[in-house]
Amino acid sequence: MLRLVCFLIFLSGCIACNNANQNSKAKESPVDKKAKEIVDKCIEAHGGKHYEAFDVSFDFRKFKVHLKQTGTQFTYERTTTDSLNNVYHDILTNESFVRKRNDTTQVLSEKDTAKYREGINAIAYFVLLPFKLSEPAVILKYIGEISIDNQKYHKIRVTFEQEGGGKDHEDEFCYWINQSTNTLDYLSYANGGPRLRKAVKRDTVGGIVFQNYENYEILDKTIPTTEYDKAFLAGKSKLLSMIEQSNYVAK
Numbered sequence: 546m547l548r549l550v551c552f553l554i555f556l557s558g559c560i561a562c563n564n565a566n567q568n569s570k571a572k573e574s575p576v577d578k579k580a581k582e583i584v585d586k587c588i589e590a591h592g593g594k595h596y597e598a599f600d601v602s603f604d605f606r607k608f609k610v611h612l613k614q615t616g617t618q619f620t621y622e623r624t625t626t627d628s629l630n631n632v633y634h635d636i637l638t639n640e641s642f643v644r645k646r647n648d649t650t651q652v653l654s655e656k657d658t659a660k661y662r663e664g665i666n667a668i669a670y671f672v673l674l675p676f677k678l679s680e681p682a683v684i685l686k687y688i689g690e691i692s693i694d695n696q697k698y699h700k701i702r703v704t705f706e707q708e709g710g711g712k713d714h715e716d717e718f719c720y721w722i723n724q725s726t727n728t729l730d731y732l733s734y735a736n737g738g739p740r741l742r743k744a745v746k747r748d749t750v751g752g753i754v755f756q757n758y759e760n761y762e763i764l765d766k767t768i769p770t771t772e773y774d775k776a777f778l779a780g781k782s783k784l785l786s787m788i789e790q791s792n793y794v795a796k
Contacts, residue, residue, distance in 0.1 A: 556777055567630045580685035583699050583722055590727035595752030596676045602796040603755070605668055605789075612669055635665045646791045672755060672790060675720070675729045682706040690724070693731070697724040702771055719771045729756070733773040739763035741773045741782060751795030758788040 546710055563646040588596070600613045610620040642662040644651045653661070669740040670677050678685065686702045703718040721731035733741045742758035749755075761782040763773045 569643045577686050580687040580701050584675060584685055584686065584701060584720075584726075586727045587722045587729055588679060590754070591675055591729065592753035596673075599751055599753060601751055601753070601755075602794045603672075603750075603790045603796075605672075608668070610665075610668055610790075612672065619669075619700050621665050623665045623668065635661050637662060637665050637669075643681075671788070674732070674756075675722075676753075678703065678720070688719075688771055691721070692776065693721070693778065696730070698722060698730065698774075699724060700771065700774070717770050719773065721774065728754075731774065731777075733763070733770045735770050739768075739770070739773065740785075741768055741777050742788060746789075748790075748793060750793040753791055755793065757790065759784055760786045760788050 587599045592599075596614070598615045600610045600611075602609065604610070606624075607730055608623040608625050610626075611620075613620045618639055619637075622635065622775060626632050634648075635762040636643045636645070642658060644653060644658075644661050674784065679720075680707045684704045686704075688700045688702050691698050691700060698721040701720045701722060703720060705716065716734060716736045719733045720729055722728070723730050728744070728747075730744050731741060733739075739762065741761045743761065743764055744756040745759050747754050761777060762785050763776045764781045764783060765776050768776060773782075
């Protein structure tokens with residue numbers, strides 16, 4: 546009887562250990578070394594070590610935006626004024642989000658908190674590409690190459706881990722990285738409508754390259770984001786808007 550009890554304890558321990566290992570493996574995402582090497586070169590071309598600590602302000606549409614980062618600590622801010630001259634100030638950090646109206650902190654619903662938080666976070670995400678592709682929740686996959694306007698490009702698919710990937714962690718992006726210059730020249734995504742962005746203007750501020758984009762709607766809504774380049778080249782897209790920043794100030 547004692548032997549049976551000992552055996553059952555041993556077996557339970559083995560099963561628990563095996564389950565732990567399986568859970569650990571399930572959380573691990575295989576690293577695509579080729580994709581990571583290409584993205585690392587792209588980040589270097591756009592700013593490299595300057596991304597480690599930066600403090601830059603600029604205008605984006607109706608907002609004054611201020612992005613600051615030191616190591617892993619960041620502060621993203623945007624300010625706008627309404628028709629009644631009320632000043633709204635959104636502040637997002639690693640630890641918190643605050644929205645102020647005329648310097649008075651607002652009490653927001655969960656829905657509005659998510660709305661305004663994602664608003665400033667989305668601005669920072671796209672403005673700070675390709676640096677944002679170095680975050681832990683990002684999953685990179687090399688999916689091939691293509692020629693656009695006589696330039697050869699690497700295609701990198703980007704998805705996200707659920708943990709740390711934000712509320713839109715199920716989104717899928719694709720990035721086209723120029724094989725000659727290592728710059729990010731095109732990107733695509735489906736959330737909010739199938740879109741492809743083409744970099745058309747670059748400004749280097751504080752050692753970091755910031756880009757303006759032409760923003761295209763992909764008319765074929767049945768294809769994956771990784772195929773938007775083919776639709777674009779086939780003329781199955783429509784220019785919707787310009788994504789532009791201006792009046793940069795670096796500290």
